[in-house]
Amino acid sequence: MEELKNLLKEHIDEDLLIxxxxxxxxxxxxxxxxxxxxxxxxxxxxxxxxxxxPCYTKEIMDGRCNVVATLDSGKPGRTLMLNGHMDTVKxxxxxxxxxxxxxxxxxxxxxxxxxxxxLASAMVAMKALKxxxxxxEGKVIFTxxxxxxxxxIGSIDILETGVTADGIIVCEPTSLKVCNGNRGLxxxxxxxxxxxxxxxxxxxxxNAIKKAVDFINVLESGFIDNVKAKGxxxxxxxxxxxxxxxxxxxxxxxxxxxxxxxNETYEDMCQEFRDVLNDLAxxxxxxxxxxxxxxxxxxxxxxxxxxxxxxxxDDIVTMTKAHTLEYxxxxxxxxxxxxxxxxxxxxxxxxxxxxxxxxVMECCHSQHEYIPxxxxxxxxxxxxxxxxxYCPAK
Numbered sequence: 001m002e003e004l005k006n007l008l009k010e011h012i013d014e015d016l017l018i019x020x021x022x023x024x025x026x027x028x029x030x031x032x033x034x035x036x037x038x039x040x041x042x043x044x045x046x047x048x049x050x051x052x053x054p055c056y057t058k059e060i061m062d063g064r065c066n067v068v069a070t071l072d073s074g075k076p077g078r079t080l081m082l083n084g085h086m087d088t089v090k091x092x093x094x095x096x097x098x099x100x101x102x103x104x105x106x107x108x109x110x111x112x113x114x115x116x117x118x119l120a121s122a123m124v125a126m127k128a129l130k131x132x133x134x135x136x137e138g139k140v141i142f143t144x145x146x147x148x149x150x151x152x153i154g155s156i157d158i159l160e161t162g163v164t165a166d167g168i169i170v171c172e173p174t175s176l177k178v179c180n181g182n183r184g185l186x187x188x189x190x191x192x193x194x195x196x197x198x199x200x201x202x203x204x205x206x207n208a209i210k211k212a213v214d215f216i217n218v219l220e221s222g223f224i225d226n227v228k229a230k231g232x233x234x235x236x237x238x239x240x241x242x243x244x245x246x247x248x249x250x251x252x253x254x255x256x257x258x259x260x261x262x263n264e265t266y267e268d269m270c271q272e273f274r275d276v277l278n279d280l281a282x283x284x285x286x287x288x289x290x291x292x293x294x295x296x297x298x299x300x301x302x303x304x305x306x307x308x309x310x311x312x313x314d315d316i317v318t319m320t321k322a323h324t325l326e327y328x329x330x331x332x333x334x335x336x337x338x339x340x341x342x343x344x345x346x347x348x349x350x351x352x353x354x355x356x357x358x359x360v361m362e363c364c365h366s367q368h369e370y371i372p373x374x375x376x377x378x379x380x381x382x383x384x385x386x387x388x389x390y391c392p393a394k
């Protein structure tokens with residue numbers, strides 16, 4: 001195996017990895033760009049075309065595209081999918097967000113970690129496998145998808161068009177550690193309805209802000225602790241209420257981020273909130289609240305942001321982790337706290353999936369997003385070595 005590793009290393013070109021990452025960071029793929037990810041998809045397709053790896057793009061919606069490439073050994077074996085998204089958030093205060101630069105061993109730019117760098121590592125891994133001819137059985141599929149930062153129409157289309165794999169690596173930034181799942185999520189709006197009157201006659205009104213406080217107090221009195229015990233979280237993200245100081249607030253809106261694990265179902269998670277509201281209404285005839293899912297969180301009909309989970313004894317976990325340990329210290333395999341498209345592949349595709357990639361999750365979406373340059377080559381090696389272990393027929 002050592003000879004194979006050395007041969008792969010000879011074909012993992014750090015200069016190419018840096019160029020690909022910089023080029024893709026410079027291609028803006030945030031929501032203000034028409035077609036959003038399509039220019040990046042065409043860039044990736046051009047790369048694979050030049051390398052002689054079969055590749056195609058597919059429009060998913062409103063000119064937005066996925067890109068899919070397949071390296072097939074021509075012999076039976078298992079299929080490994082390397083999945084990553086091309087869209088990013090906006091610059092959001094990041095200076096020179098789309099003019100990438102390197103400083104102190106870090107490549108800065110919007111999408112450097114999330115996730116143009118990981119895409120580059122996956123692309124170069126496939127090139128190395130092709131150039132060395134080491135993939136003797138099975139195949140490796142690269143899926144560059146659109147819309148992960150919003151409603152995941154790209155990965156949903158991968159599922160619905162029947163692109164399948166025996167194992168999937170979602171290449172999100174994890175500092176090269178294998179994560180065997182992610183939390184599910186939902187974004188809720190709670191609209192508390194009161195009665196507006198002059199502040200001098202408060203007893204004739206109903207203060208919606210006070211009703212929101214009553215709800216929050218219940219959540220803080222054991223509800224949130226129970227959620228944490230199951231591995232989930234509750235976060236109050238936004239609250240707005242009232243119109244002016246001398247008026248009793250007739251309406252108050254609370255936005256809540258709820259994360260949950262495979263220990264819970266989506267339906268049970270929603271019902272827990274309804275139970276709290278129903279109990280408050282039963283105790284207080286003046287309590288009124290409308291609960292709904294935020295529009296920006298609504299996915300295609302039939303899909304929600306489900307969690308992902310793969311047993312730590314699965315080959316995709318054990319084989320990938322073994323190769324990460326060549327570059328980082330030993331660690332426990334855990335789920336990632338953020339949501340990723342792994343939830344779709346796990347829940348709706350019923351495929352073993354892990355999250356593992358170069359980059360630092362903590363800096364994603366920040367004004368200082370970067371990826372350690374040395375992560376790029378390490379990740380490319382891990383992806384290529386994992387493919388050689390995983391794809392041969394069992």
